[in-house]
Every structure is written in C-alpha cells, then in structure tokens.
C-alpha cells in the first residue's frame with residue numbers, strides 16, 4: 001500500500017468502514033510509516049477532538065488512538081478467523097456432499 005492509498009483510507013478507518021484486506025494493509029502501513037501515522041493522528045484528533053471539545057473532554061486522545069489501532073488489529077484477527085472458519089466449514093460441507101454422493105452411487 002502506498003502512502004497515497006493509506007491517506008485515502010484514513011476517513012474510512014475512522015468510520016470503521018474498511019474490509020478485512022484493506023484494514024490489514026492499512027494497519028500494516030500505519031505501523032511502518034510514521035508520516036501516515038501522523039496524518040492519521042491529525043485526522044483522528046480533528047474528528048474525535050471536535051466532539052470532545054463540545055463535551056469538554058480532550059485528554060488522552062493519543063492514547064485513545066493507540067487503543068483504536070490495537071482494537072482494530074484484534075477485531076481484524078477475529079474477522080479473519082471467522083473467514084477461515086467459514087472456509088473450513090465450506091470444505092467440510094463439500095466433503096459431506098461428496099461422501100453422500102459416493103454413498104448414493106454405491107448403495
């Protein structure tokens with residue numbers, strides 16, 4: 001993923017609107033690219049900070065962003081595991097169907 005791509009995805013990330021592949025690439029890029037992390041931090045501060053200013057609660061936003069990033073990483077793993085599980089299940093169903101078909105042939 002290029003920095004241009006990553007920047008385009010920042011608003012989507014903040015709205016939790018990325019699919020697994022994009023989210024995975026995005027998180028990976030954020031870990032390895034200080035410039036984009038800085039851009040993400042700024043956009044996060046603007047988006048969340050404006051709301052917090054209204055609430056009069058602006059402290060620890062940076063820590064919140066770190067939390068958001070690690071949460072996203074965790075949820076991504078869960079989602080990827082679910083995808084994996086559905087593949088396994090699908091494979092299992094295919095095997096069952098094949099067995100049922102074979103039984104049908106031989107019985």
Ligand SMILES: [Zn+2]
Pocket residue numbers: 002003004006029033034035036037
């Ligand atoms: Zn970058």
